[in-house]
Amino acid sequence: MAESAPAVRPARETEIDELAQMWAAMYAYQRAHGMMLALRDDAPEIWKRSLAGRLDSPVSVILVAEAAAGTGLAGFLAAQVKRLPPHLSAERGKVGFISEVYVDPAQRRHHIGQRLVDAAFAWFARAEVGSVELQVVIDNQTARAFWEKQGFAAELVQMRVRLPGETA
Numbered sequence: 001m002a003e004s005a006p007a008v009r010p011a012r013e014t015e016i017d018e019l020a021q022m023w024a025a026m027y028a029y030q031r032a033h034g035m036m037l038a039l040r041d042d043a044p045e046i047w048k049r050s051l052a053g054r055l056d057s058p059v060s061v062i063l064v065a066e067a068a069a070g071t072g073l074a075g076f077l078a079a080q081v082k083r084l085p086p087h088l089s090a091e092r093g094k095v096g097f098i099s100e101v102y103v104d105p106a107q108r109r110h111h112i113g114q115r116l117v118d119a120a121f122a123w124f125a126r127a128e129v130g131s132v133e134l135q136v137v138i139d140n141q142t143a144r145a146f147w148e149k150q151g152f153a154a155e156l157v158q159m160r161v162r163l164p165g166e167t168a
Helices: 013-032 043-051 112-126 139-151
Strands: 008-010 058-068 074-085 094-103 133-135
Touching: 008 112, 013 058, 013 074, 013 094, 013 139, 058 112, 074 112, 094 112, 112 133
Parallel strands: 094 133
Antiparallel strands: 008 058, 058 074, 074 094
């Protein structure tokens, strides 16, 4: 018997604690793959507080994929709509931005990331977005390959330097 696809839907307020745990795991993974920007110790709590009004609004959504048999969440994707400055909006004045994506390691290789992206693209289409952008840690080859499979192409390279006397 084939597995049924996990439900993908906007997050609920009751899931914020679980989302924050996944968000912290996502950043730990990114740090292990070369992300230079360190987080504050209370970053997950700050992120949780930022979710008010972002779970499902006209300009922001946190999509979740439910884990099998009601055992919690398998992953999440955070998306926003940004307005472009007039000089950059020859086609459409809005661009989509995917700020975070995470799939629980035990749930990977089951097309959950694909389902989250498909749902985000549908949400962006309803928001009349002309294109979508995101950032990927440069040494995270798995993520880069995933996004290229979704049709994304490298456009810019973000660079960072620590000023003398600053520590990680």
